Amino acid sequence: MSKDYEVVIGLEVHAELKTQTKIFCSCSTAFGAEPNTQTCPICAGFPGVLPVLNKKVVDLAITTGLALNCEIPNICKFDRKNYFYPDSPKAYQISQFDMPICINGYLDIDVEGRRKRIGINRVHMEEDAGKLVHQGDITTTPFSLVDLNRCGIPLLEIVSEPDMRSAQEARAYMEKLRAMLLFAGVSDCKMQEGSLRCDANVSVRPIGQVEFGTRTEIKNLNSFRALERAIEYEAARHIEAIKGGETLVQETRTWDEEKQLTRSMRSKEEAHDYRYFPEPDLLPLKISQEWVNSIRAAFPEMPEQAQKRLVEEYGLPEYDAQILTLTPDSLAFFDQCLKQYPDAKTISNWMMGEFNRLLNQNNMEIGESKVTAAGLVQMLKSIDDGTISGKMAKMVLEEMFATGNCPEVIIREKGLVQISDEGTLLTLIDDIIKTNPKVVEDYKSGKEKAFGFFAGQIMKATQGQANPTLVNKLLKDRLNHIQ
């Protein structure tokens, strides 16, 4: 990134709401059903049907508004957004245009130890469209099939202010937003399944310039990484264009994950005129203070409160607290461990370290893993009582992760018992010292590496089962006593 320019980023996030039924009819919202089995005349846009608003959707929208520090005006309304496409059976989407349910909120993010407040312009309710299935590529497919199961699934669109200034900030915002939505229980936030989607508006301007540069909107950002990479790519593209004296065009672009670049989808001229107007089939929605209060009263613990608790009650570093509170499942796992094991920092280290590495490697969420809190605690206790070493514990955890077996079984089956018998270890140590007089001399002349050599030889001889703390102590004793 050139030092003379700054990138300006705003995000539009679509979150699928966790309701049993669709926003305007009573069809199921369950994911993965056979095509067109979760449809009715309403969501399929038949003649003469009318929408009826699902109250749960409003509950979840208010919850989100409160989580994002929004104002919730006492009246909002729905509007029709008109466009022709086979995935839109009414040829309009019921959305909210100029009177959304939540306005003027914010979200605090932490990037490289600095806290930054990102404005939330609005949160509004709308219905999802259906899905088109093509044979191969859309441009060459001989026909396309329409699946309306997703049609009418409730969505929240959360629009940030253009307050982010780097791809890292955008990612941090997205991660924090996801955490908030998960903790508030409003969405599953599965980016792969599309229940959390994000479009990025990116522009670049010379540092010090007040006006925004020409903005492009990037779609198809299906992961945090894609978001980060796409913004970096796009910002660099803009800067290069500006430096080269090119005129940037306002347009919509799509992120090509395979080629790691953005491609033009449509220009401003080709943009739809959505012809918004008030939805006459739904009355303006009044939201009483009592309604908002009742939701506020039942509010779950949010990430920031949880972080505070982790830092103040258990003495964890801020960073640990942030990582552990990225998802409610992660926090719940930690809390469960802590009930059975007193050392918060040790739990945190294992969760953030080895366990997290395994999760990432397998592209899994903590809730999907076979490792239980009880299992992890048992493993930690086995380290404490000297049954296994920390190094062996890593193997045990890997095995727990792969099989779901409890640590005791794994330790027994793999014969992973630590050798803590001083006599056995001393015999080994004496042997190795005797057969390596040259290294002893090195050690005596102050070469620290020599100590490592001996320790390594002992671990090798015991296939890693020697108690490392004890080996260190005994080895040091013996070497220092050699004259």
Added chain:
Amino acid sequence: MELFELTVHALQQKLASRQVSSEEIVKSIFARINKVDDKVKAFITLTEEDALNKAREVDNAGQYKGIAGIPLGLKDLFCTPGVNTTCGSKMLADFVPTYASTAFRRLEEQQGILAGKLNMDEFAMGSSTENSSFFATCNPWDLTRVPGGSSGGSAAAVSADEVPFSLGTDTGGSIRQPASFCGVVGMKPTYGRVSRWGVIAFASSLDQVGVISKDVYDNALIMKIIAGHDHLDSTSAALDVPDYTACLDGDIKGLRVAYPQEYFGSGVDAAIKDAIKKALLKYEELGAIVEEVSLPHSEYALPAYYLVAPAEASANLARFDGVRYGYRDNEAENMEAMFSQTRCQGFGDEVKRRIMLGTYALSSGYYDAYYLKALKVRRLIADDFTRVFKDFDIIVAPTTPTTAFKLGKQSGDPLTLYMNDILTVPVNMAGLPGMSIPCGFDQGMPIGMQIIGKAFDEATIYKAAYAYEQSTNFHTMKPALGVE
């Protein structure tokens, strides 16, 4: 009198006293339809076999509660499970819904019997029923004239004694104007009084379901059945529905009747003005207090209506794209072409004209000047009525500026045709209830008197209409139709 000539309440008595069976009534109705509908052409679809089966069921059960065993007709935009619902359009010529409109369901729950589906202007856009994709309906009083529209089939069928009553819809006058042209009683209740569920939409904020009947009593009787809150329609009002027939006592002493000067302008035929003035005298005779008032924004109602209604229609009719149901052009080379050719071939000229008007009015850069301004005008029109209703119980005016015009006479001239709605549109814009009842004839063609009431006060309209009707005999006159 033949059975087909009788009112609903007369048929109820005959059924209750076991003088006739439902089967006899249904047979009488279909005999009449077979005799006259070649001339009137009110029906798009007849459901004779089903109707006879249902009639026998009712007779076998032997319980004649409510409207059990009594036939009815529906404008062809009420969804009827298993029965074609065309909306008067080639686009939906073969469309068979799986669901029932709430208004029809409520009639069916009382074992009312569907005789058939009635012709209409395509997607309820028109004032003559000549915009039907299938054929024009004729006015039973003069077969060379239009029955009005868009519920032309519904009014003509009742007028020609083909059904005792029918349902229609009224977006800008589509019940009242054809009722007026055909010499029958038509009520458009308050917006929100009757559920719109299962009624194919034209302009959602204006559309309202109503009843066309031979007399005021029948109208009140049927309205009581179909009105009331429906959880399937968020715009239906959660208000109790009074027993409308209970207030039909003819006593209107002290009723405050207003007539707006703007509704008696130069565009209204002298014969019609005279007929309404006579009716006002009748009201005075009956003990009402009659005064002239002003509704100053009336002249803006029509232009505002022709922005709001087409705007909503442009979105409501966008779903007819050939993808899931209805007409599709199978020759199209790609998706875009399929959309545009399907709509080009499936819709008639008037529908296309209004879709274009509405699309334009909502377009970016024009919205504030057209649609938003029309909404403001709408508010002013509603305020006019509110002001008058502070001092008056009902407003009386002509329903239409002319009596029924000749078939083909106005079809080439949309603007003249739009003027037909000038006296009915303000009522829709304000969401108020309005009714048309027969009040005279001009050269053999019926004249309609419009009675407008306060929001959700249909009861007072019925009361006033009944008192007038009982003191005149216009509602008993029948078109000759050249048959015995």
